[in-house]
Each structure stands twice: as structure tokens, then as C-alpha cells.
Amino acid sequence: MKDSDAPSSTLHEKQESPSTNEHTETAKDEHGVYDVGERPVNRLNAVFENPLAGVPRERLFEDVERFCKRFGLEEYVDTFKKGALISQNPAGAQDLVELSEEEKEVLRREHTHKWSQPWQLYFMASMCSLAAAVQGMDETVNNGAQAIYLKQLGIKGHKNEENLTGLIVGAPYLACAILGCWLTEPLNRYLARRGTIFLSCFIAAVASVWEGVANSWVNLFIARFVLGLGIGSKSSTVPVYAAECSPAPIRGALVMMWQMWTAFGIMMGNIMGVAFMGLKEDLSWRLMLGSTVVLPLIVCAQVYFCPESPRWLIQHNKVEKAFRAFRTLRPTDLQAARDLYYAYVGVELERRVNKGKNFFTMFAELFTIPRNARATLASWIVMFMQQFCGVNIIAYYSTTIFQDSGYTIQEALLASMGTGILNWVFALPAFFTIDTWGRRNLLLFTFPFLAITLFWAGFSFWIETGIKASKKRVAMVTTGMYLFEVFYSPGEGPVPFTYSAEAFPLHVREVGMSWATATTWCFNFIISFTWPSLRRAFQPQGAFAWYAGWCLVGWVLVLLFVPETKELTLEELDQVFSVPTWKHATYQLKNAIWHFRVWVLRQKLEPLPKFYEGAENLVW
Template sequence: MLSLSKEWYQVLLSQGFCIGIGTGLVLIPGVAVLSTYFSTKLALANGVAAAGSGLGGILYPIIFHRLFDQIGFAWTCRAIGLVILVTIAIPITVFQLRVKPSCKRKLLDLMAFREPAYTFFVLGGTLEFISLNIPFYYIQYFAISEGITTNGLGFYLLSILTTGSVLGRILPNIFANLIGPFNIIFPCTVISGAMMFALVNLSSLAGVVIVAFLYGFFTEAFVSLPPTCFVKLSPDRALIGTRMGMGYAVMTIGNLVGTPAAGAILQNRGFNAVWIFGGGVSIAGGIAMMITSLGRPSYHAESITLTGQQSGMETVPIVTPVMDKKINDPEAPALTSQHLESSISIEKQDAAETARDWSRDVIKKDTNSKLKNPLAGLTREELYCDVEEFAREKDLEHIVEQLKRGALVAQDPKIFEELDELSEGEKELLRREKTHRWNQPFMMYFMTILCAGSAIVQGMDQTAVNGAQEYYFEEFNLTNPWMQGLVNGAPYLCSAVIGCWTTAPLNRWFGRRGCIFISCFISFASSFWMAAAHTWWNLLLGRFLLGFAVGAKSTTTPVYGAECAPANIRGALVMMWQMWTAFGIMLGYIASVAFMKVTHPTIPGFNWRLMLGSTAIPPFFVCIQVYMCPESPRWYMIRDRYQDAYNALCKLRPSEFQAARDLYYIHSALKVEEKLRQGKHLWREMFTVPRNRRAAQSSFFVMFMQQFCGVNAIMYYSSSMFRDAGFDLQTALVVSLGCGITNWIFALPAVYTIDTFGRRNLLLTTFPLMCLFLLFTGFSFYIPDQAPRTACVATGIYLYMIVYSPGEGPVPFTYSAEAFPLYIRDIGMSFATATTWGFNFIVSLTWLPLRDAFSVQGAFGWYAAWNFFGWVFCYFCLPETKALSLEELDQVFSVPTRKHINHYRGMMPWYVKKYILRRDVPPQKQLYDYE
């Protein structure tokens, strides 16, 4: 029809309506049918399927471009139509539903819009569709009309963009199977918006190519993941297609609106306004999807099953969903309405679980150190008497029965199935702690948002200076590299010397929330000070003031998160400090790119002032939110405010029964620590008591290596590094933005791995890789030709950020927040954060002189050597703290360092045989175990 069109309305009818209807009829069934074949790998299956359209996006424009001049428009359309016909005939031939509905399906399910999660997801999707195709339609025209490239090369920008989209439809979906599609789709949509902001004032071809590829990569998560999200938002499998069709019908209205709106904006305001419009709408859509992730209800299985009808296959049981109003499960991985499992697959899972249990039992038979439960050894009568006395002393007699049942579970969590005192509902809650560890109430995630906001403040404060320094050094005629390093590093000097040490009194007087509020208010005020600075020493004072906030905030926020979170997800929630710090780092780079060409007729240096002043926005929102969250239960208990602690735990746990269990267990551990605290000099205790000294040693090591692994030399001076490699300033800032995006997106897997793979294993894996990539980057500066030199330098730094982000990025603050016993935790975290900020100051102060003295190659080699040292120390001396409660780490750090060294030295032949020679070796006895 398109090939025969002569008038505009014929093109509208054929291209607009007929192809639109056909695409919808192909797309929706094509992705909906996958949900009947896949469960745990559904996201990846959808990604692979969606990658096919990405390949078409690469090939069809090139085919059209090549054939148009040779055979004309009409025959080019017919040739492409023939290719499409042959291609689509194959799936039509083999297309078959695995589970057929037993009754007629609904055309509409309007009740879906009464579910906030579904409504917010559709809203977010509509906003995303508004912005989705703007770069696809306008990036070629932008590059050509702005004189960035020629018509010939400009045409291939679309192919470059779609090449990124092919990878973007597969790789994010792999992670979606690990941490859930909602936890992938919203950051990718936010990054897509950031990529459009990066196009503002962009004038280099290299920058446009990089942004086009990255936009194609990240935006395609929204193309491939919504079908999986609709599956998870559907309580009934019979309604998956209905809900998916309804959702797409509403969301694609955004497609109808977005491109014409962008065209109108372009005509009146120019390309910068188009990119700002698209980026803002995309980020708004990402925020709506984040709300969906936090507010999505859990659909879980009843004991009743229905039988699905199949054609030519044996019957597969279908799980009937139940809405659990009490439990808020953002990414439930177990058997739910979203998971269609055959009896064969369930048997395989049971066999695998049995094998894992057997291996675990073999390992546990011979251990050297047992971690003591403070309730172990008490008889039931003694336990009940202690609970009753506790309830009387703390005015908690109204929950004494819950405390007793909770105490039985806390005494031995492994035998709760055998406890007749527990109801079936309480046992189910305990089972779900293992099978649905992300099954937490809304307030837990709201508290996590607060900690994330505090981390964003931290990250943005760190990197807004990256672009600003290129301008204020020139304005203030600051040429001495030591003075440049002093101005950049002033916050970290103040933090190490003063800020971190104010944490203990601030926490004691104002609580965890109050300390976060004060530190964010200081960040807010110092942002305006720095933006208004008229001399270099005035700027130095403003940045020094910022250090008070950096120290207190970075010390308190991880501790607050650790004390509020349950043990099974504590590491993942606390590591979000680093993940969202990485997000703030990315925002700092975005501010640098967005404001680099902004000028004002009467205000000198208006661009760098906006870069630094923009850091006032995140702390403003944190200050508003902080007192909406509960205070740390452990902080309340130290102040003998047990009723307040119980109320806080009730908000932070799925049930009052679990809150009572944790309240009593924490109290029992605190009694032991209180005895240790009495009459003790805390500073002397931290370094003279072996358990505390080893915690301080380990925390010092991970914090020291977070700086001397070299990451902040890159974070603060990446624009300078890229200029040394041969980029111009504008391209250097855009490529630096890629560092921030890479840092954030690759921190996401650590949410899953930090509590499964472990802190120690993450460091052992990433230290040698960081060493390798730093050497690669340094030696790349020896390449004489500029094009390969800049490409290799950028590649080396990006690869370095990829391996840093899940390792030395999240581990140090998570590790330090849990290492110290409660009675010295405040000063322990102060010591740890003072360590990281002190060495942060040294890195920021010395990079420029180090580069001048050693050359760029030698400077990168210097930090590569430190990464090798980090691996050696980590292997021999660093204990693992994975999956232990905060009150059960004493025995881990009571194992002497010499014993650690001897044990892991003896383990080296075993590791060589197992992981290098790939031999089948028996399990090796462990150094310590939990009793």
C-alpha cells in the first residue's frame, strides 16, 4: 500500500494506520506467548525476542538507503515488504500457545487501573513513549543541521543508535532475572533522559556518536522489559494479554504526542529545548516506574491449583494468586502467579536444593570457630522468665506473648517449623524471610529512599567540581597544581579532620535522623556559598564548610540503614549508599555537561556557578523527608526507649511478631555489649581489644583501598585525563559523563551479589581486574596516533569503572557499618569514614603533582600497584561478614589475624586444584561458622 501511495492521506492510511495495526497485532501476542514458556528467565527471553526488532532497525534503514537510488521508492518498499513477509512467516508457522485458556478471556480489565502499581507503570510508560523516539527521529537532522557531520555519515547515526539498542535489549534483561525487571527499567529510563540532556550544546561528532550508542543501549530496556513487568503486575495469567494490551494502548498515546510536540518545540525553541523536553519527560517516567517498584503488591500462591489446558502437551499446574495486603514484595522470586513451573522443573529444583543442603552439611561438620547466639543454652523456662522480666522492666507487658514466641525463634531460627507455639501464619512469615527476602513493608523502602537521597547528595557534591574546575581555575588564575588540589580536596580535609569526629556527639544529641538533617542542611547552604564565591580563597572556605556535611552524612547514613534493615538484606540495603552515591556522581557529571556553555551578560563564570549551585537541590528534598522515617530502633534502645523502638520495628518489619522477635534479640545482644561497655575507655578499647582492633584494621583497609584503588583520581580529574589523551573540553566532559553512568549502572548487580557472593569474594575478584585495566589505560597514553589513543584510554577507564562499581564501590561502607560492636560503633564508623576522606583528600591533592612527576603512565601504574597489594591483603587478612546479624559478628573478628593468614595460606593449593586445574576436590573446612 505504501509503495502505491501518491497523496499524503494515502501515506497516512498505509504507514500510519495499517502498519500500526499490524505492528500491534504482531508485538502483543509475540511477547505475551513467552510468559507461558518461561518463568525465571522470562526477562531474558523477552530481551532476546525484542533484539530481533533491533536488528531490523539496523538493517532496514541501510537496505532502504542503498536501494532507493537504484530502484526507486516504490520498489524499495516492495522489496522490504517481501523480506518482512518471509521473515514473519516462520514464527507464524511455529507459533503455539503452551497453555490455552479454559474460558473466553476479557477484552478489558478496568479493575487494573484501581491498582496503584499498574496505574503508575502505565503512567511512566506513557511518559517514556513521549520521549522514546525523539532521538530516533531527530538525531540525524540535529547532527547535520548543526554542522557536526555530513549527510553521508549522519545517516549512519541511526544505525549506531539501533546497534546500541540490540545490546540494550539483552544485557539489562540478564540482570532483570537477578534483581527484577522493575529494578532495571527505572534506572535505565532515568539514564536515557540523562543521555538526552547530554546532547544539549553538544558540538563534537565523537560525543554525538557516544551519546547515540548509549541512548540506544539504555532506552531499549523500556522496549524489552514492559512485557515482563505486565506479567508481574497481573494476578491472573488469563489476564496477562488483556492487561498488556490495555497498557500498551494507553502508553502508545505518548508516541502519538511526543514526536509532533518535539517538532513544534524545535521550530520555536531549537534543538536544546527538544533535548531538555525529552530528557525531563524520560526522567519523570523513570520516577513513576520507581514508585511502581516500591508499591507493587505481592501475588503469592494458595494451596489450590487450577489445571491449564494444553494442546499436545501434558497438563501444567497453574498457581492461583492471592493478594497479600500486609506484605509489599517488589521482586518476589519464588513460586508466584508470575511463575509457571512444571512438575519436572520443581523436582529438579528440589534435587538441587537437596544437593546444596548436603554440601553445606559436609562443610559445617568441621569448623574452627562457632558464632555464639546470646540466647543459646537457656532452657525454655529460663527464656520465658527472662522475657517476662524484660517486658515488666520496659513496660511491654501488652506484647509479652509475642515476645515469648519471638524469643523461641530467635533462640534457634532453624527449628521454627517444629515450634507448636507458632501459628501457621507466623511460620509462613518466617518461611518468606528465606524465599522472599525482599518482602518488606513500604516504610523499609521509604527509609531506603531516604538513605539513597543522602547518598545522591554525597555523590553530586563529589563530581560537580569535575567540570566546574576547568572554568574556575581559569577565572581565578589558579595555576599551581598543589593549590588546585587543595581547593578540590578541601571538603575531604575538613571531613577527615573535623567532620567525621562530630558524628558521635551529633548522633548522641539528635539521633540518626537529626544528624542526617543537619549534614544535608550544611550541604544545602554550602552549595550557595560556593556558587557565589568571588575569589579562590572564598571558594576554598565554601568547600571546606562542605566537609562538615560530607563527614557526618557519610558516617551516619550507612549505620542508620544497617540498624534498620533485617540481616538477610542488610548488606544489599546498606550497599545502596554507594550505588546511589554513584547516581549522584552521574548527576554531577550531567550538571557539568548541561551548564558548560551557559553564560550571563553580567555574571562572570555563570556556568561553573550553576554547576556548583545545582548541588543544593538533592539535600533540600532529603531535609523534607528525613523526619517522615522512623528513628533507628537500636538508637532508641540504647536510650531506654523500648516502646518507641518497638513502634519503629513494627513499621520496618512485615509483622508485629517479627518486630517483637527482633526487639528481644537485639535487647539480649545489647545486654552483653553493655557489660563490655561499663567502665571502658572507648578509644582505647577500639585499639586494645583484639576483636575491636581487627574490625578497625579491616575497616581501615577497605576504606583506604577505596581511595588508593585510584577511583577518585578518575572521578575528580577524568575531564583532565581525557584532555591529556586528546579530547577537546566539551567531548571530555561528555565522555566523563559516561564514567558516571557506568559507575552507577554496574553498581546495581551488587544489590544481589553482596549478600550472596559476599564482600570478601567481590574484592578478591575485582582487585586484579582493576589493576589490569589501570595498566591498560596508562600504557594507552604511549600510543602515538590520537584516534586509537583516545579510544583505548576511554575503553580502559570504562572497563575499570565496570569492575570497581560492584566491588570496592559498595563494599567499604557496608563492611564498616557492620564490623564494629554497637558500643563503639559511632566512633568506629567515624574512624572508618575519616580514613576514607583523609586518603580521598590525599588523592585529590596529589594527582596533578603525581602526574607531573611520574607522567600519566606512571601515575596510573602507581595505583595499579596498590590494587595488587589490596588483593594480597584481602586474601590473607580480611574476614567475611556476609549474612551475619550485627550482633553475631564478635567471633568472626575474634579469630586472630595470624590464624587467618595460616588458614588461607593452607587453602591456596585447594583453590589452585579447584579453580585453575578444575579438579573435583572435596569441600575444605571453613575458618568459622555460625551456630
């Protein structure tokens, strides 16, 4: 779409003063429209206000009429006018005389009955959940299989046994980090969200069969590397797709289904290890790896019946199709029109800001534009810590860790299945709290317990071996690892992908999500590749303590640099990430000290002011 085609009143942005002071000023053209054309490129999308705020009603209605005429939506023009009025001032929607009492009740129900949504929305969520389960199985089915194929394929006893083991275990994550995640942007551009999900799951199905028939460690490495090409683009696309389709009040819960059902897949992968363990060795590990072919084929069929992301359709000028998608995903036409028009004007603003940019320019903007840089830093922290909290040493190596503590291989597989079950079951609390208690609070609450449980599991290896002592060591190691899963699942489990999927503005969302997922898969490969050597050099005590220390570092990083994002629209998050980092860190330090004095020292103090109150007066 050409710039001149966008409704002029939809382009509304804070304008920087040409003076040297830090405060922002506004400048409008003759139509009362904020002029973005003269903004410095490094500050151009520093903050996007509500693009409809302050637009005169007559002008707003004229823009809506032109919009409906342009995209063949004339029969819904009255509905779009009401939707635009609601978007202009959501807090005052109940006072609009244009709305009937029935329509006002619909808007109230968004908050009083937020789970009352069309079945198609939940069908979409179920498809995303199964796509996540595909990934979980792909990750952990290798846990039990490696105990067998290391010997079958001649890796056991090889002079480079540790490196080869780490390389094969980490092959999918190496592929994700260096290639798979970076395919997200071009795949999404040409195949859209649904097409990318279909292709990534098809690749996963093919790679699963390939793994099962591999006849050498080289062949198995290549198969698992190809598997990573599907994992990378899928893990980047599915959370974004879910975020763009979901209404704000339940967006966090629906997006976090990614991690919850990844945990389900992890559990299923461990169950497959137990299910096929009793068969002939050369057959059992092949069936374990090949069992992951079923779920991706189901997703390939299911995604066909899901609507495309409305925001992707708007971005690609398919507005009429976007309205049909929103009508499928929202309870009423009024809500569909409201969300469509508000998303459209935001996309048009971003389209102007993003005109003439390519992938490399957008990638650079992740670090050069302050609003984006804060989202980049925050998503990097949560994604980095998802790996360096140590979870995947349990997901990938729990069988061998349990064997080291004193289990037989059959007992170790059963114990590993227990970690998978706990990982899934204890993701349920996050489903109910991520949109109420918030992303930050879940992380800040669980990180200290992750550190404690890792110290517990690692230090338990100091219990001496022997018949009686061995039972104590087995019990202590198992308890520490199980408790770790209990605290991981509601915190660092679901939050990172949910957070990253919503943190970036639309025009750099694919690139930003590629960055975030490449981060997690890069460090995933690092820990999966280095764990055998780390365990030998530091012993289990020191290796577990290493990751326990990182959990404490993660608590500090989240406290200072990760803003809260719960219950905000994707557009409102622009204002959250436009708050200067030093202001956020300073306030959160004061907030932490306040909580320590009140809850630990039992002092009676006045409550701190809410941070985002008066945010319009902050220096952007």
C-alpha cells in the same frame, strides 16, 4: 539504665579460664548466668555468644515478663515470649510448638521471599539513597567546574597552581578526615541518626549556595571545607542507620545502596557539568556547583517521615519507641518482638561491658580488644583501598585527563559523563550479589581487573600524538577508564561502606564508623591533593601504574585479613571477628592455593572444610 535493671539471664558470655592455656571455660552464677564482672578489661568483649542460648525456658519467660512490664509492653507479652524463643534458637524455630503454622510460614518467608518487606523499610532505604546521591554530586560536580574556575579565580598560571588546585579539590575531604567524621559520635549521641542526617544535609545545602557565589579561591576553599563537615558525619551515619534498620537477609543490599546511589550522584554531577557548559563562563561553573542544593533539601524533608534507628533507641532506653520503629520496619509483630528483644539483651550486655567509658576509651578499644581490632583492620583495608584503587583520580580529574589524551573540553566533559553513567549502571550487579556471593568474593574478583584497566589507561599515553595516533590514544585511554568503572562499581564501590557499617559491635559502632570513614576521606584528600604533582612527576603512565600496583596489594590484603560478613546478624558477626587473625590468614592461603590447583591446574582435589564449622573450638 542501672546494671541491676537488666534481666540477668541476658548476660551470657564466654568466660576465660584463669589457667595459662588458651582454651576458654565458662563460669555461671547461681542463676545460671555467665559472670562478666571478673573478666580482664582487655578481653571483656572478646566474643559475645547468643545471649539467650542455654537459658531455661521458665527463666526466659520470667525475664520477658519483667521486660514487658518495665517498658509498658504487657499487651505484647505472649508475642515477646515467642520472639525470645525464636531468638534463643533460630535454627529450631520451625519445631517450636508455641508457634502457629501461620507464624512459622512468616519465618520461612524471610528466606524464600526476603524482599517481601513493609513499604516503610523501602522508604527509609530511598531516603538513605538520596543522601548518598547528595554526596556523589558534591564530589564530582567540581570535576567540570574546575576546568573553568581555575582560570576565573586566578589559579591558572599561579606559581603554586598545582598545590592550590589540589587543595581546593580536596578541601571537603580534608575537613572530613580531621573533623567531620569525628563529629559523628557526639552528633549521633545527642541528635540520633535522623537528626545527624538532617543536619549534615542542611550543611551541604548551605555550602552548595556558598560555593556558587564564591568570589575568590580562598572563599571557595572555605565553602568546600564547610561542605566536608556535612559529608563526614553523613557518610558515617547513613550506612550505620541503614544497617541497624534492615533485616539480615537483605541488609547488605540495602546498605550498599549508599554506594550505588553515590554513583548516581556522581553521574548527576557529571551531567550538570555538561548541562551548564554552554553558558557564560563566569555563570556556568557557579551553576554547576550550586546545582547540588536541591537533593539535600529533599532529604531534609524526607528524613522527618522515617523511623529512628531501633537499636539507637534501645541504647538510649527508649524501648517502647524502638518497638514502634521495628513494627514499622518488619512485616509482623512477631518479627518486630524477636528483633527488639534480641537487640535489647545484646545492648544490655554491651552496656555492662562499656560502663564508665568515654569516647577516648572506646577509640582505644578499637585497637586493644582483639575482636574489635580485627574489625578495625578489615574496615581500614577496604576503606583505604577504596581510595588507593585510584577511582577518585577519575571522579575528580577525568575531564583534565581526557583533555591530556586529546579531547576538547566539551568532548572531555561528555566522556566524563560516561564514566559516571557506567559507575552507576554497573553497581546494579552488586545489589543482587553482595548478600549471596559475598563481600570478599566481589573484592577478590574485581581487584585484578582494576589493576589491568589502570595499566591499560596509563600505558595508552605512550601512543604518539598526531592526527591518526591521537585518535587511537583517545580511544585506548577512554576504554581503559570506562572498563575501570565497570569493575570498580560492583566491588570496591559498594563493599567498603557496607562492610564497615556492620563490622563493629554496637557499643563502639559510631567510633568505629568514624575511624573507617576518616580513613577513606583522609586518603581521598591525599590522592586528590597529590594527583596534579604525581601526574607531572611520573607522567600519566607512571601515575596510573602506581595505583594499579596498589590494586594488586589490595587483593592480598583482602585475601588474608578481611573476613566474610554476608547474611549474618550484627550480633553473629561478633563470633566471626573473634577468630584469630593468623587462623583466618592461614586458612585463606590454603583456600587460594586449592582454587588455583582446581581451576587453573585442573586437579581433582577434595573440598576444603568450611572455615567456621566448629568455630566454637577455636582459640579466641
